[in-house]
């Protein structure tokens with residue numbers, strides 16, 4: 001069992017990979033619709049404006065942004081940063097270049113045997129050339 005402390009209400013809960021408890025998560029789901037409707041009418045709203053006008057906390061809005069539920073066009077007031085290079089981003093956890101880098105590295109680690117075999121082959125053919 002994986003007991004975590006909820007990032008919102010600090011209550012311990014049984015985590016299935018989420019950072020917030022089921023209660024806060026249900027509330028965030030409701031808040032999502034409020035924020036989404038507001039952003040539909042006010043596309044250039046900043047995170048502070050959204051929080052003020054909808055009554056949804058900045059913490060919840062940031063949480064929803066991190067989950068990639070929506071984007072803010074005006075991200076200037078948003079304190080979201082790429083987890084790898086710390087560049088400001090509008091949504092998610094990493095910027096596009098870092099995301100691509102990570103997925104490339106994952107592919108590399110999936111096939112180390114293949115590349116080692118390839119290198120050994122190249123080495124033996126060089127040795128043969130030297131012997132001749």
Ligand SMILES: [Zn+2]
Pocket residue numbers: 006007008009010011020021022023024025
């Ligand atoms: Zn909670």
Ligand SMILES: [Zn+2]
Pocket residue numbers: 082083084085086087094095096097098099
């Ligand atoms: Zn990055």
